Amino acid sequence: MRRSNKPLASRMASPMGLLFNRFAFAFLLALGLTLLVAGRSGIGPVEQVRTGLLDLLAPVLDVISRPVAAVNDLATEIEQLSRVYEENDRLRQENARLLHWQAAARALERDNAQYRRLLNVRARSDVTYITARVVGESGGPFVKTLLLAAGERDGVEPDQAVVSELGLVGRITEAGRNAARILLITDLNSRIPVMLEGSRRRAILSGDNSGRPLLAFLEAEAEVQPGDRVVTSGHGGMLPPGLVVGVVASVTENQVRLRPFVDLARLERVNVLRYRRPSLVNDRNGP
Amino acid sequence: MRPRRRKSASSRLGDGPGLPQLGFWRLGLAIPGLVSLVLVLLGSLPIGVPFLGPVLPAFGLIAVHVFALQRPDLMPHWLAFGLGLVTDLLSGGPLGLTALVFLGVQALSASQRRVLIGRPFVLGWAAFVAVALAAAGVSWLIACVYFLDFVNPVAALLQVAVTVTLFPLVAAPLLLLSHRMTGQAFA
Numbered sequence: 001m002r003r004s005n006k007p008l009a010s011r012m013a014s015p016m017g018l019l020f021n022r023f024a025f026a027f028l029l030a031l032g033l034t035l036l037v038a039g040r041s042g043i044g045p046v047e048q049v050r051t052g053l054l055d056l057l058a059p060v061l062d063v064i065s066r067p068v069a070a071v072n073d074l075a076t077e078i079e080q081l082s083r084v085y086e087e088n089d090r091l092r093q094e095n096a097r098l099l100h101w102q103a104a105a106r107a108l109e110r111d112n113a114q115y116r117r118l119l120n121v122r123a124r125s126d127v128t129y130i131t132a133r134v135v136g137e138s139g140g141p142f143v144k145t146l147l148l149a150a151g152e153r154d155g156v157e158p159d160q161a162v163v164s165e166l167g168l169v170g171r172i173t174e175a176g177r178n179a180a181r182i183l184l185i186t187d188l189n190s191r192i193p194v195m196l197e198g199s200r201r202r203a204i205l206s207g208d209n210s211g212r213p214l215l216a217f218l219e220a221e222a223e224v225q226p227g228d229r230v231v232t233s234g235h236g237g238m239l240p241p242g243l244v245v246g247v248v249a250s251v252t253e254n255q256v257r258l259r260p261f262v263d264l265a266r267l268e269r270v271n272v273l274r275y276r277r278p279s280l281v282n283d284r285n286g287p
Numbered sequence: 288m289r290p291r292r293r294k295s296a297s298s299r300l301g302d303g304p305g306l307p308q309l310g311f312w313r314l315g316l317a318i319p320g321l322v323s324l325v326l327v328l329l330g331s332l333p334i335g336v337p338f339l340g341p342v343l344p345a346f347g348l349i350a351v352h353v354f355a356l357q358r359p360d361l362m363p364h365w366l367a368f369g370l371g372l373v374t375d376l377l378s379g380g381p382l383g384l385t386a387l388v389f390l391g392v393q394a395l396s397a398s399q400r401r402v403l404i405g406r407p408f409v410l411g412w413a414a415f416v417a418v419a420l421a422a423a424g425v426s427w428l429i430a431c432v433y434f435l436d437f438v439n440p441v442a443a444l445l446q447v448a449v450t451v452t453l454f455p456l457v458a459a460p461l462l463l464l465s466h467r468m469t470g471q472a473f474a
Binding site: 021024025028029031032033034035036039040046050053054057060061064065068069072134135136137138139140141142143145146147173174181183188189208209210266267268 | 383386439
C-alpha cells in the first residue's frame with residue numbers, strides 16, 4: 001500500500017482527470033436523485049427496467065444460492081439430529097392427538113358436503129399452487145422482500161398470495177419472465193385484510209419492518225388476547241380467505257402485534273397461490 | 288521484425304509505472320469490481336443464520352470503502368454507483384438509494400486516503416465505523432423521505448453493528464488483494 005502510489009496520484013490530480021471526476025460525480029448524483037423521484041412517483045419506465053434487470057440477475061442468484069441452500073440444509077439436519085429423541089416423543093403424542101382430529105374432520109367434511117349439496121352452495125374458487133425456490137432476500141434494513149426463481153413463464157403474477165406450509169408469507173409485487181419479488185407481510189408497505197379466527201373481527205395487518213407486524217383498524221370492542229389465531233379475511237378479493245397468518249403476540253392499550261407462523265428469515269421453498277378472484281363480470285362459476 | 292516489435296512493446300509494459308496497462312493484465316483491473324459484485328450478491332443470499340435473520344451485513348459497503356481507500360482508480364464513482372444500483376435491484380428497495388449512498392461513501396473514503404493510508408488496522412476499522420454510521424444515517428433519512436413515514440431506524444443500526452463486526456473478516460482479504468495489485472504484483 002505504501003509502494004509507488006505516485007503515478008496514481010499524479011493521474012488523479014491531472015486537471016482534466018479532476019474535471020472529469022467532478023463531472024461524473026455530479027452526473028451520478030443527479031441520476032440517483034432522478035431515479036428516486038421517478039421510482040417514487042411512477043414516472044417513466046423505472047418499474048419495467050427494474051423487472052427486466054431482475055430477470056437478468058435472478059439466474060445468477062439461482063446458481064450461487066444452491067450451495068448456500070445445501071449448507072443450510074446440512075446445518076438444519078445437524079441441529080435436528082441433536083433433538084431427535086425429544087422430537088420423536090413430541091411427534092408421537094401429537095400424532096395421537098391429530099388422529100382424533102382427523103376422525104372429527106372427516107365426519108365434518110362429510111356433513112359439510114351434504115349440506116352444500118342441499119343448499120346448492122357455490123364452490124370456492126379453485127386455488128392451484130406454483131412451488132418455487134427462494135433465491136434471494138432483501139437483507140437491507142428498509143425493505144422486507146424475497147426473490148423467487150419463478151416468473152410469468154411459470155404462471156406467477158403480481159398480487160398473488162405466497163404461502164409456506166405454515167402460513168402466509170406475503171404477496172407478489174413484481175413478476176418478470178423468470179423471477180418474481182415477494183413483499184413479506186412484515187414490510188413497511190404490506191397491508192393485508194385479516195380477521196381473528198375465533199371472533200371473525202376484521203383488521204388490517206400492517207407491516208412496519210419489524211418481525212411483529214401490527215393489527216391495525218381492529219374494532220374497538222373486539223376482544224383480543226395473546227394467542228388468538230389470525231387468518232386472511234379475503235376482503236378486497238386479492239387473497240383467498242382463511243389462510244392462516246399467525247397468532248396475536250402482544251396486546252397493549254394502543255397496539256396489537258402479531259407473531260407470524262412462518263419463520264420469514266428461513267424460507268427455501270414457497271407456494272404461490274393462483275387464485276381466481278371472485279368478480280361480478282364474466283363469472284362462469286355460478287350455481 | 289515483428290517479434291522484435293512485440294518484445295519492445297512488452298518491455299514498455301514492464302516499464303509501466305506500477306499500474307497494469309495492457310493485454311491480459313487489464314483483466315486484473317476488473318478484479319475489484321468483480322469481487323465487489325460478488326460481495327453484493329452474497330449480501331442478498333438467503334443465508335438463514337439465526338442471529339443475522341433480520342438484516343444481512345452490508346458486504347458491498349465494505350468493498351466500496353476498502354477499494355476507494357486503497358485503489359480509487361479501480362473503484363471510480365460509476366462503479367460504486369453501479370454496485371449500489373445492483374444492491375437496490377436485489378433488495379427491492381427504493382431504486383437509487385444505495386447507489387447514492389455508495390457514491391457518497393466512495394467519495395468520502397477516497398478523500399481520506401492521506402489520513403488513513405499506512406495507519407494501523409484498528410484506526411482503519413474505527414474510520415469504517417464512522418463511514419458505516421454516516422451511510423446508515425443518510426440512507427435512513429432518504430428512506431424516511433421516500434416512504435413519507437417514520438421508518439424504524441433500529442434495523443439500520445443493527446445492520447451497521449453486524450457489518451462493523453464482520454469488517455475485519457471481509458476487509459482483510461480485500462486489503463491483501465489491493466496490496467498485491469499496487470506495485471508489481473499484477474504488472
